[in-house]
Amino acid sequence: xxxxxxxxxxxxxxxxxxxxxxxxxxxxxxxxxxxxxxxxxxxxxxxxxxxxxxxxxxxxxxxxxxxxxxxxxxxxxxxxxxxxxxxxxxxxxxxxxxxxxxxxxxxxxxxxxxxxxxxxxxxxx
Numbered sequence: 866x867x868x869x870x871x872x873x874x875x876x877x878x879x880x881x882x883x884x885x886x887x888x889x890x891x892x893x894x895x896x897x898x899x900x901x902x903x904x905x906x907x908x909x910x911x912x913x914x915x916x917x918x919x920x921x922x923x924x925x926x927x928x929x930x931x932x933x934x935x936x937x938x939x940x941x942x943x944x945x946x947x948x949x950x951x952x953x954x955x956x957x958x959x960x961x962x963x964x965x966x967x968x969x970x971x972x973x974x975x976x977x978x979x980x981x982x983x984x985x986x987x988x989x990x
Contacts, residue, residue, distance in 0.1 A: 875927070883928040895919060896935045899943050910951065910961045917944040917978055924985040938989040945982050948975050 867877040898916040902909050920941050923929055929937050951961040952972045965971040 880927050883923075887923065887929065892929075892935050896940065899940055899947075902947060904947075904950065904959045907960060907964060910964070913944070913947055914951075914975070914978065916940075917948060917982060920944055920985060921978060921981040924982070925988055926990075938986065941982050941986045941989070945979055945986065948979050948982070951975055952979075 873879060895916055898909075898912055902913050920937070924937055924941055926937070950959050952975045954960075954962065962968075962972065
C-alpha cells in the first residue's frame with residue numbers, strides 16, 4: 866500500500882475505494898446545479914448549498930475520479946463565489962438572507978461551508 870498522508874484518503878487502497886464507490890454518482894447533476902443556478906430563483910439556493918456540501922465532502926483530488934467530465938476546482942471556486950454572495954449580497958437579486966430573516970446562524974453555517982471549500986480548493990494546488 867502506498868501511503869502519503871494520515872487522512873482517510875491518503876493511501877492507494879482508500880483512493881481506489883473512493884474511485885469505485887463514486888463511479889455510480891451523478892456528477893453531471895452536480896455540475897448542472899452550478900450551471901442552472903440563478904440568484905433570482907429562490908428555489909435554487911438550498912440546492913446549490915447541497916451541491917457545495919457535496920464538494921466539501923468529496924471535492925478532494927484524491928477522492929473525486931479524475932476522469933469525470935467536470936472541473937472540480939472550477940466548481941469549488943464557483944461555490945465559494947455563490948455562497949459568499951448569499952451571505953454578503955452584492956445587489957437586491959440575492960435574497961437568500963431575506964428568506965431567513967437575516968438569521969446569523971444561517972450566515973455562520975454558510976461561512977463554515979466557505980471555509981471548508983477554501984481548504985478543498987487549496988488541495989487542488
